[in-house]
Amino acid sequence: MKKGKWVHLLMGLLFAVGLAACSSDEGSTNDDGGTTADESNTPEVEENTNGDEPVTIRMHHWYNEEQDRWHEVVEAFEAEHPHIKVETVSPENNDANETMQQIDLAAASGDQLDVIIVNDAANYSQRVAQGMFEPLDEYLDAAGIDYENEYRVNTNVDGHYYALPGKYNMFFVMLNQDALDEAGLDVPTDWTWDEYMDYAAALTEGEGPSKRYGTFFHTWMDYVKLAAFNQPVDSNIIKDDGVTSNVDSDHIRQSLEIRERGHEEGSATPYADTISLDLNYRPQFFGESAAMIMTGSWMINERGGVDDAPEFTVAYAPYPKASEGDPITTPAGADFLTMYSGSEHKEEAFEFIRWYTTEGIVLQEKYLPDYLGADLEDVITRLHEASPEVDIELVNMESLIHTLEVSEAAPVFIPPAFIGEVETAYRNEVERFLLEEQDIDTTIENAHEAVQSVIDTNVSE
Structure with a gap:
């Protein structure tokens, strides 16, 4: 695929809530668990009293330092910016929501905060309303940066930018191609939710503990607004006007009908099992307990991470459409790189934020960057090459490229603080x-x- 096609494709991708994704993993929100580190043990940063000495800034996040190569990122930044030192602070629990609560406590305690990574639009908008983040408009103007020409995800709240987006998340469907081949099904290139559930029924096999369900729906909000999630307007539980419930809409009803069909036909893992057994989407899919999952781009290089997983080829399909005549759209999201409003090193914090969201995230070789200037073809190659546990021979690259190529993101919805x-x-x-x-x-x-x-x-x- 030529770089020009990538740029043309991804220039149109914006942000939708989820978002999220990954959050955790997503998503929208990381939920992998882990042990929370005691942030009170973090040494205090000494104030710089000599203009010749580098300034030390702190960046708070939730990622695993080693797995996400943050040390390499920091080393590369410091080599280019010897006047700034970066200290990363993370509980390394891959739980973004829990980490945000810890950051709130750190702010209330007067700890040093400079750069804060936020996982989704809900957490972002809530803390913008609380005055936690510094507007970046004057820094962007001073640097001559035209935001709309630089980034996909729109972080504007009430006319101001409080963040630059780092990791870019889009949504798609991952499929077990071996199961597709056994059922005589093609890899979908354009489909609806009705067709998705037809596939789920056809891919369901067996009974009891060894049963393979056609699909698995995780516990996040994303999975109870499936048909609304990628709509151009009113894609959330609240309508775009911010004052009207969207629950009685056709798309929210359709979202619940999708879940109802999966339960009635036995083609989706029962919700009762999901919560009682604390099931997670990674082992469900990679362990062949489910043949399809709707998930996000953070999964592109995550085939590893599940011990003793069976080997099968992974294929990709676009996010399903609510109706046949709809365009192929995807919800999308990002990590928000914000500057703490109480930081004493705002210039240096912005310098790091800008560098990371353009150069650093590419060097990190872990995620799709939101930055429009990145060579996405090169980025995807790096993602796979940097993950030795991913056998490139077991990835249907044609389907992945097609999915990225045809997917356009739904417009941004930054939710209200509540x-x-x-x-x-x-x-x-x-x-x-x-x-x-x-x-x-x-x-x-x-x-x-x-x-x-x-x-x-x-x-x-």
């Missing part, structure tokens, strides 16, 4: 539905009222 309360209200009702304790009509009616109540309370305050 999005967490809204999601809780929605999930409380949806969980009853997923556990088959109430029907879909009751679920939508109750969830719609609960969500609108949360919105009204917050908007009126």
Whole structure:
């Protein structure tokens, strides 16, 4: 694939919440668990009193230092910027939401904070509203940076940029191609959610503990708004106007119908099993307990990480469409590189943020960069070559390239600061539905009222 096609493709990719992704892994949110380090043991940084000595800035994040090659990133930055030293602070638990809570406590305690990586738009918007992050507009202007020509994900909140995006996440479907071949199914290149569930039914095999389900839906919010998640407007539980519940929309209803069909046909892992057995999407897919998963681009180079996983070829397909005539779109997200508003080293913090989101993330060889100036073809090659546990012969590269090539991202929706309360209200009702304790009509009616109540309370305050 020519570089020009990559640039043309990915110039159009923006951000949608999830987001998320990865968060954890995602996603939208990392959930791999781990032991939280005691941040209070982090040595205090001495104040620089000599202009000839380098300034030390702190960067807070949640990633594993060794696995994500942060030491190599820091060394490369410091070699190019000898006047700045970077100290990374991470519990290394791969749990972004838990880490954000620890960062909140660190800020309240007066600890040194300079650069903070935020995992999703919800956490980002909430802390923008709290005044935690410094606007970057004057720094961008001083550097002559035209944001819209440099980055895909729009981090603008109320007319100001408070972050530059680092890791870029898009969503797609990973498939067990060996299972597809056995079922006589082609790798999809353009499909709907109805066709996705047809595939799930056809790929389901066996019974009992050894049963292979056609698909697995994880516990994140992303999987209870599947048909809405990639829409150009009203892609979340709240409509784009920020004051109206979207729960009674056709796309949210369709999202719940997708889950209902999977349970009724036995083609999707039961939600009760998912929560009671604490099932995770990686071992479910790589362990061949599920033939398909809707997931994100952080999984491109993560075939390893599951002990004794069977070997099979992984294929990729675009995010399914809600309706046949829809364009092929994907939700998308990013890590947000922010500057703490109380930092005493703002110039140096911005210098690192800009460098990492353009050069550093490419050198890191772990993620797709959001930066439009990156050579994406080179980046994907680096991702696979930097992951020795990934056998390139077991990756259907043609399907991956096609998926990246045809997927356009839905427009940005930065949620209001109270999005967490809204999601809780929605999930409380949806969980009853997923556990088959109430029907879909009751679920939508109750969830719609609960969500609108949360919105009204917050908007009126």
